[in-house]
Amino acid sequence: MRMLKWNHGLGLLGAVALGVLGLARVASASADVTTEQSGSILVWPKVVWDGTRDTIIKLTNTGNPPVHAHCFYVNAAPSVNPCAPASSTNPPQWLETDFDLWLTKQQPTHWVVSSGRRTDISDSGDGAGFDPGLIPPVPLCFQGELKCIQTDDAGAPTPGNKLKGEATLRSLNGDVSSYNAIAFLGNPALQSSDIGTDLQMTLTDANPDGEYSACPDRLLVNHFAYGAPDLAFPGTVNTSLTLVPCKEDFETQTPGRVTVQFLTFNEFEQPFSSSTTVNCWLDAPLSTLTTNQATYNVLGTIGAYTRVHPNPGGGGVIGIAEEFHKGGEGPGVGAAAAFNLNIEGNRFDSATDDDGHPIAGCSSDPSTCDRIIIPSDSAQ
Amino acid sequence: MSTMMGKTRRVLIFAAAGVVMAVFATRVARADVASDRPGAVLIFPKIVVDTSGLFGPRTDTEIQLTNTSNSLIAVRCFMVDATSHCSNNSRQACTAQNEASPDAPACSATGGVCLADTCSANDFRMTLTKRQPIAWKASEGLNPFPCDGLNTFCHDNQSNKGLDGSLSSIPNVQEDPFFGELKCVEVDPTTFEPISGLNPVNNFAGDLKAEVTIVSQGPGGILDARKYNAIAFESTLNGQDADPETLTVGGPDAEYNGGPNLLLVDHFFDDAPVTTHRGAVTGDVTTDLTVVPVTENLASSDINTLNPITLQFLVFNEFEQRFSTSTSFSCWRELQLSDLDTRVGPFGNPQSIFNFAVEGTLTGQTRIRSVAGTDTANTVVGLTEEFWSAASGPGGRFTAANNIHFAGTRDQADQITLHPDAVP
Numbered sequence: 001m002r003m004l005k006w007n008h009g010l011g012l013l014g015a016v017a018l019g020v021l022g023l024a025r026v027a028s029a030s031a032d033v034t035t036e037q038s039g040s041i042l043v044w045p046k047v048v049w050d051g052t053r054d055t056i057i058k059l060t061n062t063g064n065p066p067v068h069a070h071c072f073y074v075n076a077a078p079s080v081n082p083c084a085p086a087s088s089t090n091p092p093q094w095l096e097t098d099f100d101l102w103l104t105k106q107q108p109t110h111w112v113v114s115s116g117r118r119t120d121i122s123d124s125g126d127g128a129g130f131d132p133g134l135i136p137p138v139p140l141c142f143q144g145e146l147k148c149i150q151t152d153d154a155g156a157p158t159p160g161n162k163l164k165g166e167a168t169l170r171s172l173n174g175d176v177s178s179y180n181a182i183a184f185l186g187n188p189a190l191q192s193s194d195i196g197t198d199l200q201m202t203l204t205d206a207n208p209d210g211e212y213s214a215c216p217d218r219l220l221v222n223h224f225a226y227g228a229p230d231l232a233f234p235g236t237v238n239t240s241l242t243l244v245p246c247k248e249d250f251e252t253q254t255p256g257r258v259t260v261q262f263l264t265f266n267e268f269e270q271p272f273s274s275s276t277t278v279n280c281w282l283d284a285p286l287s288t289l290t291t292n293q294a295t296y297n298v299l300g301t302i303g304a305y306t307r308v309h310p311n312p313g314g315g316g317v318i319g320i321a322e323e324f325h326k327g328g329e330g331p332g333v334g335a336a337a338a339f340n341l342n343i344e345g346n347r348f349d350s351a352t353d354d355d356g357h358p359i360a361g362c363s364s365d366p367s368t369c370d371r372i373i374i375p376s377d378s379a380q
Numbered sequence: 381m382s383t384m385m386g387k388t389r390r391v392l393i394f395a396a397a398g399v400v401m402a403v404f405a406t407r408v409a410r411a412d413v414a415s416d417r418p419g420a421v422l423i424f425p426k427i428v429v430d431t432s433g434l435f436g437p438r439t440d441t442e443i444q445l446t447n448t449s450n451s452l453i454a455v456r457c458f459m460v461d462a463t464s465h466c467s468n469n470s471r472q473a474c475t476a477q478n479e480a481s482p483d484a485p486a487c488s489a490t491g492g493v494c495l496a497d498t499c500s501a502n503d504f505r506m507t508l509t510k511r512q513p514i515a516w517k518a519s520e521g522l523n524p525f526p527c528d529g530l531n532t533f534c535h536d537n538q539s540n541k542g543l544d545g546s547l548s549s550i551p552n553v554q555e556d557p558f559f560g561e562l563k564c565v566e567v568d569p570t571t572f573e574p575i576s577g578l579n580p581v582n583n584f585a586g587d588l589k590a591e592v593t594i595v596s597q598g599p600g601g602i603l604d605a606r607k608y609n610a611i612a613f614e615s616t617l618n619g620q621d622a623d624p625e626t627l628t629v630g631g632p633d634a635e636y637n638g639g640p641n642l643l644l645v646d647h648f649f650d651d652a653p654v655t656t657h658r659g660a661v662t663g664d665v666t667t668d669l670t671v672v673p674v675t676e677n678l679a680s681s682d683i684n685t686l687n688p689i690t691l692q693f694l695v696f697n698e699f700e701q702r703f704s705t706s707t708s709f710s711c712w713r714e715l716q717l718s719d720l721d722t723r724v725g726p727f728g729n730p731q732s733i734f735n736f737a738v739e740g741t742l743t744g745q746t747r748i749r750s751v752a753g754t755d756t757a758n759t760v761v762g763l764t765e766e767f768w769s770a771a772s773g774p775g776g777r778f779t780a781a782n783n784i785h786f787a788g789t790r791d792q793a794d795q796i797t798l799h800p801d802a803v804p
Contacts, residue, residue, distance in 0.1 A: 035416045036785045054656040058646045060745045106696040108745040129698020129741040174770025178780035222444045231517040232440035232595035265511045267526040269534040303515030305446045327603035337607035342589045345581045
């Protein structure tokens with residue numbers, strides 16, 4: 001009898017192993033940060049309401065169970081006069097406003113940041129639908145990011161990977177520009193664990209025990225040289241880049257600060273380098289960011305390719321780019337077209353790049369890895 | 381006793397085999413395509429050229445392609461012409477939308493109908509030096525290349541001349557107006573046969589990244605632009621098989637990661653009135669969906685003869701109310717959402733399940749599933765474009781494009797059959 005039970009157990013082990021094999025053939029998805037899969041932390045790097053441009057946020061629960069989310073607006077507008085450019089006498093602030101959302105199964109929702117969204121079961125038109133929660137409007141001249149973290153019904157972060165989002169930036173003249181929110185995948189194996197309020201970005205294909213996707217090691221940007229003639233029709237093209245640090249501490253109100261290196265190649269494969277510092281949030285023309293290295297006058301070709309690499313040990317960045325195609329003699333910056341950036345590698349794993357140089361990840365000292373720390377009373 | 385020992389031995393072997401196979405299962409295809417990572421196969425679902433403005437504002441497509449690696453690579457590309465033509469005049473391009481609501485001469489005016497007829501591919505090849513970006517517009521192509529290897533050279537005397545001596549060249553699209561897609565494959569710079577990527581940082585997944593900008597011009601030279609990332613299929617750790625002209629995408633012997641099981645689209649419902657700027661700006665929006673199949677026989681003179689793919693749509697509004705519909709296509713399809721379940725054109729749109737008039741909320745989520753074939757996964761990829769009414773925009777609108785989200789993969793494979801490589 002004991003032998004029969006033993007054989008049965010071994011047979012079951014084999015069957016389970018083969019079952020795992022069957023699942024593994026379709027379940028081995030990448031743990032990388034993504035712009036086209038649902039995740040547990042969403043970041044919209046560029047959110048603007050300045051009287052000329054407004055932003056429409058779309059957010060969806062892609063799963064069947066209801067989901068909760070805790071969201072943070074981060075206002076990086078200057079502190080003295082938010083509607084004026086940042087300067088030494090008008091330094092940028094880092095002001096957080098957070099709110100909670102709740103979405104039923106497969107529910108999409110949206111709001112316009114300048115207006116927010118009220119909870120009103122009787123509204124129609126723009127407000128029709130299950131209101132996901134009270135969403136505050138942002139103040140005029142808001143510029144910054146939006147972050148949403150999937151939580152359980154008690155408000156504790158949970159790696160459910162059921163959130164996807166987009167942003168549409170709309171100008172006063174009706175021009176529109178759209179990008180996908182950047183998603184950090186959560187480790188589904190930790191769904192019944194208490195992740196706490198210190199969300200560590202340590203999940204990689206090589207480190208399947210991590211919590212959330214590690215920040216990318218490099219951002220890869222195809223762009224037109226700044227000020228280059230438009231290929232299609234008479235006009236010029238300018239590109240701006242928006243970057244936010246991966247590491248943020250909302251508990252102590254400590255923004256991330258990352259120095260990044262730019263390596264730009266023109267169509268003759270000639271390299272040009274520069275650097276800048278991302279202090280909480282950065283949105284600037286490529287000409288400014290690269291001290292004119294990425295301009296048409298310097299590069300000499302229309303096409304260009306820039307590799308954005310944060311300095312080792314200083315945390316990673318994510319972001320988007322936006323092109324402005326200006327034709328004719330009219331005013332304004334031109335027609336906008338936003339796009340998501342490509343990524344390469346991650347900040348956790350150590351690796352060797354294709355120049356043969358070692359890339360030190362934070363895995364040797366996980367306390368230095370990127371993390372988002374949310375206020376402890378968020379998860380009560 | 382011996383029978384019991386034999387049984388035990390068999391069970392032990394079975395269990396051990398299962399464990400070993402589960403461990404090595406990590407070498408099969410990863411379950412994702414990407415538009416945010418370089419890959420070894422790129423799909424550009426929508427290329428459009430209409431330089432005379434026959435079907436709307438004058439439009440052209442700008443394509444940017446980069447070798448992200450630190451090595452010389454080559455690329456074989458296939459521009460698929462999916463432009464429809466009148467049944468009674470094969471030289472007259474047409475669109476179903478124009479037939480329903482003519483801005484340009486319609487086929488029906490001369491007794492014809494608009495046919496989605498022959499879908500065929502033109503191929504071309506190029507060599508890219510390390511980290512080299514190139515850019516061209518679809519109506520003109522690119523010739524010569526920046527480092528043509530005859531008069532100009534890149535760093536270290538490298539050039540865009542193939543190691544087999546062939547010159548790189550990109551032709552203009554086959555006709556104008558043109559509607560279609562582009563597929564590009566990373567290949568060896570000597571043999572021009574498909575290879576895996578060369579960058580160890582991304583596990584040799586592929587070295588190509590690309591973006592597409594569709595630009596329109598209106599009166600006074602005002603421009604409108606929308607941009608999307610090419611969709612990348614990463615090469616797997618399986619490497620290349622013995623057949624260089626057939627690419628296995630997904631499945632148990634995958635050379636490249638498989639296509640998506642589901643496409644997830646967040647969108648505004650058609651004719652949704654969207655108000656922003658605290659009431660100062662109001663306008664409505666419509667959305668077009670463009671889909672292309674992953675499986676494609678690029679060697680065929682008529683790709684349309686392949687079996688059509690059926691798409692199932694599941695639509696949720698902000699009340700979580702659910703609707704469904706389906707459609708089918710082969711080769712290439714672009715449709716306004718409201719035309720998926722009604723007649724193409726404005727007639728019937730207010731009764732569509734994709735229309736604000738029916739759904740009652742501004743936004744929806746649509747889950748798109750392609751029905752698998754008996755032998756192929758039949759996955760599709762695509763993009764969405766939003767058209768926002770605006771008096772100052774070219775053709776009375778401004779536009780935006782979005783890459784589509786996806787979920788899951790399939791056990792079966794797709795196959796891309798390449799046109800035999802002809803040395804130019």
